[in-house]
Amino acid sequence: MNPSAVTVTLRGCARRFNHHQALHPLDLTVQPGETLVLLGPSGCGKTTTLRIISGLERCDPGGEVWFGERNVTALPIEKRNVGMVFQNYALFPNLNVAGNVAYGLKVQGVARAEREARVREMLELVDLGALAQRGIDKLSGGQKQRVALARALAARPKVLLFDEPLAALDARLRDRLRHEIGALLKKLAITAVYVTHDQQEAMALGDRIAVMEQGRLVQVDTPQRIYQHPASKFVADFVGAINCVAVDAQGTPQRFCRPEDVLLADDHRYNGQGRVVASTFLGASQRLLIDIGLAAPIQVDRHAREAWHAGQPVSWALADADALQFSAV
Ligand SMILES: Nc1ncnc2c1ncn2[C@@H]1O[C@H](COP(=O)(O)OP(=O)(O)O)[C@@H](O)[C@H]1O
Ligand SMILES: [Mg+2]
Known part of the structure; x- marks a missing residue:
């Protein structure tokens, strides 16, 4: 186990937008080193939950977010030490591969030698060592997503957050990158929350899956239990045919x-x-x-x-x- 892996705890986290209750008060614990997948149909509140964990979004008053023993509810994203990977990569088009991975380290003030070593290490980790100097616009979608992953990992985040990272890729590439991300998450044993609406991705990657329906958690369980012992017809239907x-x-x-x-x-x-x-x-x-x-x-x-x-x-x-x-x- 990774001794520095942290527990993520949500207590009573709710979020209301105007007249729409995007999230009902939600309690969730992600174990140290665990990959927890948030699974559910579009609009059920997955991204909102992830953004509350990241600090990009605040939950409504009364809710709390804890990283280990630390209450991070009031901290903005840059103080929470999280790495994020999005569907649309969110890379800097004017920087090359190495520049993208180094960017956050520069902002953090990591010294040049240390920075370069870490960029090399991260690019090796995602199998992009040979493409360090390549421009972002010369990469395939899968390569871009590996750069985004290396960038997220470079700052040694306590928590890694994914929002539908494979949704823009074609089926073959999606399968391959899914395997790579799965292997990497096992190897790093970092606490991770992974959002997807794809049940196969959820089952392949999740140590546990949290199924959401209309702003509520309806079952949090291992992939096997979710599939074989779904709590409701909605869960059964969402993860397979019935x-x-x-x-x-x-x-x-x-x-x-x-x-x-x-x-x-x-x-x-x-x-x-x-x-x-x-x-x-x-x-x-x-x-x-x-x-x-x-x-x-x-x-x-x-x-x-x-x-x-x-x-x-x-x-x-x-x-x-x-x-x-x-x-x-
Ligand atoms: N900034 C916002 N303003 C208003 N409504 C929002 C905002 N963000 C999300 N919502 C609404 O909250 C609900 C949950 O959204 P989201 O968390 O993005 O769902 P998911 O990621 O599961 O598709 C949706 O109905 C969405 O339209
Ligand atoms: Mg979403």
């Missing part, structure tokens, strides 16, 4: 599950009867739509090489252990 497999007499959904947990057979092995409506080829897998007599067909994931065809009668079942149980409604 099926309703049973309704009560009024037609209210009663039983839910993930598409990969439905047992399916082309004979009468199982009790449930259904019919294949369609199959979508997804490369490694296929997603079948099965009409089981409810309002909406259920989704079932199978290996892509299996032969299923529209119109085919099937039988299905769901093990009790695989039914999702929502603890909150």
Whole structure:
């Protein structure tokens, strides 16, 4: 563990803009060295929460932000020692790669020799050692984001904050940089808060995920627990696909599950009867739509090489252990 890693604590942090309650009073603890992902749909309050942690935004009176034993609520961002990485890079276009990474150190008054050593170290860390003298406009999006990461790390921040850093990149680059950031966060064991609306990114990077809905935290848990034991239908839906497999007499959904947990057979092995409506080829897998007599067909994931065809009668079942149980409604 990184002995200098700090705990970040939010106590009763709320934020109201005019007549809109962007954040309801929120309590959250990020453990030392942990990567906590804030996950939720656009407008749910992720950026506001991150900005309150950073000092770019104040929470409404009554709320408190603590870094370890220190109450930082009243401190502006430059006194909080945080590093930030944004979607739009926010690099200085008139400075080269090394100049961008060195900028904050210069402002802090770090001596030249120390500064140059640290810039070299940070550029090595993000695998950009060879591009130190390159102009920012000659970099790809992925390289720009690595410069932004090196710049954020150069000042040895106590807390690292990310706001959708991969959202502007194409899918391949996003995957690669996600792996790199994940490896770096593990290696540095720095306390980090990472905002995204992408559930795969959240699961790949988060030690824990905090799911937000309309300005509130609705579940804070490990990625496994969030996926397998979502607290509500909203959480279940947001982190993956769900099926309703049973309704009560009024037609209210009663039983839910993930598409990969439905047992399916082309004979009468199982009790449930259904019919294949369609199959979508997804490369490694296929997603079948099965009409089981409810309002909406259920989704079932199978290996892509299996032969299923529209119109085919099937039988299905769901093990009790695989039914999702929502603890909150
Ligand atoms: N400076 C602001 N002035 C007014 N409303 C704001 C401001 N910043 C955010 N909001 C509103 O607060 C809500 C939460 O915004 P934000 O934290 O940016 O959400 P997210 O990052 O999850 O998309 C949104 O409804 C947004 O429009
Ligand atoms: Mg945002």
